Amino acid sequence: MEIATFNVNSIRARMDLLERWLKEKRAVDLLALQEIKCTEENFPFERFERLGYDCAVFGQKGYNGVAICSKYPLYDIKKGFADSLFDNQKRVIAAKAGDYRIINVYAPHGDLEGEKLIYKLRFFSKLKSYIVENFSLKEKLIVVGDMNVARDDMDVWDPVLLKGSIGFMDEEREAFEDFVSIGLVDTYRELRPNEPGFTWWDYKNGAIWRNQGMRIDYILTSPNAFERCEDIDVDLWTRKRRSPTPSDHAPVVAHFRDE
Amino acid sequence: MEIATFNVNSIRARMDLLERWLKEKRAVDLLALQEIKCTEENFPFERFERLGYDCAVFGQKGYNGVAICSKYPLYDIKKGFADSLFDNQKRVIAAKAGDYRIINVYAPHGDLEGEKLIYKLRFFSKLKSYIVENFSLKEKLIVVGDMNVARDDMDVWDPVLLKGSIGFMDEEREAFEDFVSIGLVDTYRELRPNEPGFTWWDYKNGAIWRNQGMRIDYILTSPNAFERCEDIDVDLWTRKRRSPTPSDHAPVVAHFRDE
């Protein structure tokens, strides 16, 4: 089973390119999409159906929005945290596919200070309690998505320059580490300890062409799921082009043994 | 010499398609463009230069704007009517190319009543006096552009339905006829008396696919220029496609004998 996480930065703006990627490059079994930026009414269900995917969508107008698209039927679908304090922003959707439990996350962007930063830090503690209270780390749990945090110096193109900037501040990293510490494995870093594995490059300054990126999209697993994880990579096929305009993120794809 | 008039509905949105038309279909000698919708600063001079065109531009931010692009050097360039009552809207540019005097016009859209209609009617009387006072009908004069008026029943797809609607109201037609009566020849109607020659189709309802159009773009000539006019047609190459999005107008192209 091949699982991809991909912040598409608008599913409607990206559908043509995404379809080409699935057809010409990589027919992954499960797609976890972030920032679909549309409501369920405007989600291109039919196009995914034609490609063989069953979709669960938690959408919102203009901003945020997450979806899971799977070649295996989805069940046990949970939209949001079931917490009115958080669920006005559509950032989490969970579902089971086969014996895997997928939790798809779009963490807040945050800010250098103030309410947006507070909200981002609280989001990770909410995500932690949500997972611990609703699921079990003994499941084949896969938590994927755009976490908007780089864990370590290796995960950013210039750790000195970027220290203290959004996505690489000490508070953010601590909040994210505290979440990961419930027992999740950072599969990319585990399997590729010597590769940066950037997943995001700013649209500005042609950052992709200078490889000035950050690793902020993750595939995190419970130990039971990690046991089956055979490989993981960042797929640059969509990102390294000028037209049609790609997302600023690249998909991360992990392969899990069928057993 | 092949001369085209083309309301591009934004030169920046249309440049790729226009370039393909010039390269793959029809390398006209002179292009009269309307609704470029940009200032001179934002006009793609370099791309036209690479295609071999010398450009004279009378632009404005967001709306209106006209340009003449020519493979023969342009001279005697006149921008606007030199009348502050009209020249806040950039709708007229004139230039000589070879021994032809080209006057490129984007007439106002108008309305069913009120100030916009008044302005449109006044525009044609201003255009008339502008031409009579500045130029001579004895020149090889070519007045082209989007006149936003259909002359006759044959020039609209449903004269009964459209009677009294914008572009086909009696007042508009009379004002336009009064202008043409200075001694201009409607070359398309003269050379193709039995063809509708629509030049514009509404974006709505897929009007192009039902041929629900109007003939509102003209190549009008003085008798001396008409003597050299060998053929004229509406080129549907750009219009009859879905992607990239075409202008709602099609170019009209006339061929003038070199002598």
Add this chain to the structure above:
DNA sequence: GCGGGGTGCG
């Protein structure tokens, strides 16, 4: 820099 939203224009 590239998305979304809205509004104005034709």
Add this chain to the structure above:
DNA sequence: CGCACCCCGC
């Protein structure tokens, strides 16, 4: 319907 404009989010 598809441009332009603006403001906003990331």
